[in-house]
Amino acid sequence: MKKALTMDVKDNVGTAISAITAGEEVEVLSTKQEVVQRIKAKDSLPLGHKIALMDIQKGNEIKKYGAVIGKAVKDITVGQYVHIHNVESNRMPLTEHMLGYK
Amino acid sequence: MEFQGFVRPDGRAGVRNRVLVVATSDCAEPAARLIAQGMDDVVSVTQHLGCIALETVTTLVGAAKNPNIFATLLVSMGCEGIEAAPMMSEIEKTGKPVAIVRIQEIGSIRKTVARGREIVQKMLAEAQQQKRETLDLSQLAVGLKCGGSDTTSGIAANPAIGAMADMLVDAGASVVMIEPIEAIGAEEFLASRAANNSVKKQVLKWVSDEEKRWTVPGASVDFMCRGNIDGGLTTLEEKALGAIHKGGHRPIQGVLKNKRGFLEMVPQSGGFYLQEGTHEEIPAITYMAAAGVNIIVFATGRGGVFGHAICPVVRVTGNPETWARMNEDMDINASTIMEGKESIEGVGKRILDEVVAVASGKSTISEELGLDNFAVWKYDTRLEALLGLL
Numbered sequence: 421m422k423k424a425l426t427m428d429v430k431d432n433v434g435t436a437i438s439a440i441t442a443g444e445e446v447e448v449l450s451t452k453q454e455v456v457q458r459i460k461a462k463d464s465l466p467l468g469h470k471i472a473l474m475d476i477q478k479g480n481e482i483k484k485y486g487a488v489i490g491k492a493v494k495d496i497t498v499g500q501y502v503h504i505h506n507v508e509s510n511r512m513p514l515t516e517h518m519l520g521y522k
Numbered sequence: 523m524e525f526q527g528f529v530r531p532d533g534r535a536g537v538r539n540r541v542l543v544v545a546t547s548d549c550a551e552p553a554a555r556l557i558a559q560g561m562d563d564v565v566s567v568t569q570h571l572g573c574i575a576l577e578t579v580t581t582l583v584g585a586a587k588n589p590n591i592f593a594t595l596l597v598s599m600g601c602e603g604i605e606a607a608p609m610m611s612e613i614e615k616t617g618k619p620v621a622i623v624r625i626q627e628i629g630s631i632r633k634t635v636a637r638g639r640e641i642v643q644k645m646l647a648e649a650q651q652q653k654r655e656t657l658d659l660s661q662l663a664v665g666l667k668c669g670g671s672d673t674t675s676g677i678a679a680n681p682a683i684g685a686m687a688d689m690l691v692d693a694g695a696s697v698v699m700i701e702p703i704e705a706i707g708a709e710e711f712l713a714s715r716a717a718n719n720s721v722k723k724q725v726l727k728w729v730s731d732e733e734k735r736w737t738v739p740g741a742s743v744d745f746m747c748r749g750n751i752d753g754g755l756t757t758l759e760e761k762a763l764g765a766i767h768k769g770g771h772r773p774i775q776g777v778l779k780n781k782r783g784f785l786e787m788v789p790q791s792g793g794f795y796l797q798e799g800t801h802e803e804i805p806a807i808t809y810m811a812a813a814g815v816n817i818i819v820f821a822t823g824r825g826g827v828f829g830h831a832i833c834p835v836v837r838v839t840g841n842p843e844t845w846a847r848m849n850e851d852m853d854i855n856a857s858t859i860m861e862g863k864e865s866i867e868g869v870g871k872r873i874l875d876e877v878v879a880v881a882s883g884k885s886t887i888s889e890e891l892g893l894d895n896f897a898v899w900k901y902d903t904r905l906e907a908l909l910g911l912l
Contacts, residue, residue, distance in 0.1 A: 423862040425677055427767070435677050435754070437860045451681065453865035467860075468673030468754035482756075485767055487711040489760040502756070509757035511707045518744050519751070 422446045424471055426456065428486030433470040433502050435484070440465050446499075448473060463501035470502040482507050523693050525662060526654040526882040527816075528589070531617025534790065535661035536589035537816045537834065537881040539652060540565055541645045543595045543638070544582050546609065547573035547602045553631050554597040557638035563649065564642055565831040569898035574603030576783035581898045584785045584812025586613045586620070588832050592652065593619035593645040595638055600626030619645055654883065660694025662881055663788050665810030665818045665833065666768045667700065669803045672823030673753035676764020678840025678859035678866070679821035685870025686819065686877070687770035687794065694792040698778065698810050699769040701801035702732035706745055708762035715794075717773040724777040728796055734909050768821055769794065778813055781901060782912065787814040804828065805899030807835070817877055827851045829888025831896040834880050837887065838873060853887055 422444050424434030434448045434457075442464045448457035457473060465471060470484070476496040481488045494506040504514060528536040541561075545554035545568035558566035567585060569578040586594040586609075594613055598606040606622045613620045621641050628634045666683060668675055687697045705712050709729040716722035736743050745758050755761045775793035779786040788795055799809040803826065807818050811832035818835045820826065825848045829835050839845050842857040849855065854873050858864035880886055906912045 425859070425866075427681060427866075437677065437862055447862075449862065449865075451685070451866040453862075453868070466754065468677065470754065470756065484760060485711075485763040487708070487759070487763055489763060490757040503754070504751060504756050507756050509707075509759060512745065512758045514746065514751070515744070518746050518748060520748070 422461070424448050426450055426473070427484060430483050430486045432472065432474050432476055432483050434473050435470055436465055436467055439467050440471065446471060459499050462497065462499040465501045465503075472496045472498050472500045472502050474498050523659040523878060524656050525659060525878050527657045527661065528592070528652055529655055529657070530589045532589075532615075534589035534616075534814060535657050535816070536591070537662070537883075538590040539563065539592045539649050540590060541593050541595070541642055541649060542567065542586055542591045542832075543597060543642060544568070544586060546579075546582065546596055546598045546604050546606050549573065549599045549602070550597045550625060553625055553634050553638070556631075556635045557595065557597065557642060561642065561646065563646065565894050567831050567896040571898060571900050575900055577781070577900045578898050579604050579609060580783050580785040581808060581812045583609050583612045584787070584814070585808065585832050585896075587616050587618075587787070588811050588814055590816060590832055591618070592649040594621075595641055595645070596620065596622045597634070597638060598622060598624045600624040619648065658694065659690070659878065660792050661790070662690070662817070662877075663696040663698065663815045664690055664877060665698045665700070665807065665815035667803065667806055667810075667818055668704075668765060668768055668821035670822040670824035670826035671765070672841060674840035674857065674860055675821055675823040676755070676761070676767065678869075679823065679838045679856045680764055680768040681866045682840070682856045682859060682869035682873060683768040683819055683821050683838060684770040685867045686873040687768065688772055689870060689874050690877075691770065691772040691792065691794050696788045696790070696792050697769070697794045698788055698797050698813060698815050699766070699794075700797045700799040700806045700810055701765075702728050702796075702798070703736060703801045704765035705729045705762055706733050707758035708766050711763060712766055712774070715771065715774045717775050721774055721776055725774055725796065728777045728798065731911050734911065735905065738905075738909075780809060780813070781906075785809075785812050800899045802899060804830070804895045804897040807833065808896055808898055817880055819873060819877065825851065827888070828895045829886070829891070829893030831894040834886045835888050836873070836876055836880055851887055
């Protein structure tokens with residue numbers, strides 16, 4: 421089964437520790453490696469990317485490491501891929517320069 | 523927990539018993555290198571920032587004061603703006619042996635090297651008389667650094683090192699983290715760990731001063747790049763949190779001052795500290811060494827492989843591919859977290875056990891290879907003045 425890690429009990433996103441394909445079951449692990457949740461992935465996402473552990477309404481906080489990493493700019497449902505298409509920084513918006521540079 | 527270390531006259535504990543040869547300027551560096559050449563447990567270091575900068579002196583003096591060092595020989599050309607005598611008096615405050623050789627005074631490089639080697643051999647013989655003693659873990663100071671970071675760093679290696687940092691602090695040990703640029707975006711979270719309001723202000727200033735240095739109009743840098751985004755990092759907050767997570771969760775007791783010719787040593791009372799300085803790998807480690815840190819724990823995704831002249835470096839990788847390709851150069855495999863085989867806390871405990879073993883004399887991979895990197899950083903005083911940060 422595919423796995424995602426949470427860093428804190430307050431987190432509402434998990435980080436994939438291997439690539440996940442839409443439709444797959446995902447085990448969500450704590451830092452003690454306990455299975456804290458099982459969810460079904462609605463989207464595919466690469467290793468190191470994030471999956472929603474609960475429904476998150478537009479405007480609400482995204483939490484990882486027990487801290488706010490940004491806000492939802494669209495409604496997000498459990499199992500969806502969480503990244504720059506539905507989340508924005510509260511601290512510093514991404515610039516075209518950052519997005520275009522590779 | 524306990525380790526086997528060397529007690530210095532100032533009460534600090536060392537994990538190595540080295541003799542240090544310091545060239546006070548790069549002009550004198552070849553002589554210092556020739557003095558140290560071929561002798562076990564002798565390292566030579568210098569700085570390459572001229573011979574008049576006060577800040578380089580405090581770093582070199584700090585390296586000599588580090589409890590991993592038994593004794594120090596200062597090698598001076600003789601005409602430097604940096605005078606060896608005040609350096610010697612500062613190092614002598616630790617009660618450790620110090621001597622000076624001046625090339626222009628002794629009369630030639632050859633004579634200086636011969637005289638220097640005599641002094642160092644005497645120091646080594648004395649060092650060999652000192653034996654390791656059983657010491658409480660609270661006497662240990664550990665520095666944290668990450669570099670060559672990738673997607674796995676914020677998920678595996680850094681959180682595991684953070685778990686280790688918490689275990690160390692709970693055991694009464696000191697932990698130091700540097701690289702303020704990494705905290706830009708996570709300043710509020712970091713500041714919430716401050717032990718009191720005064721420390722909270724110091725933490726916020728530690729980060730905002732660094733942000734000012736890197737956002738000078740016309741010469742600013744991006745704090746995120748396409749590679750971060752491709753790796754899964756969505757916001758600056760997330761990137762910063764992943765980096766500072768190697769610092770764990772315990773209260774921050776203070777920010778160690780490191781400016782204008784004053785480098786604060788890590789207090790012996792234990793706890794978690796930040797330090798003013800840079801994120802550049804070797805100079806950052808040198809700064810922590812100059813503050814009295816014994817061992818560096820280094821997280822690397824892509825495989826940063828270097829050592830340090832003063833402190834053993836314990837390398838941790840969370841990347842399974844890096845582990846597969848470079849395990850000969852990695853001290854700790856944290857990629858088991860990425861494979862779902864081991865918990866973050868479990869790996870943290872494993873790193874702690876390795877740190878205790880290294881503190882008690884086990885060689886790190888970089889020590890086995892004789893890697894003794896050393897570089898000194900200097901704030902740009904003119905930029906600091908222009909930004910009002912002096």
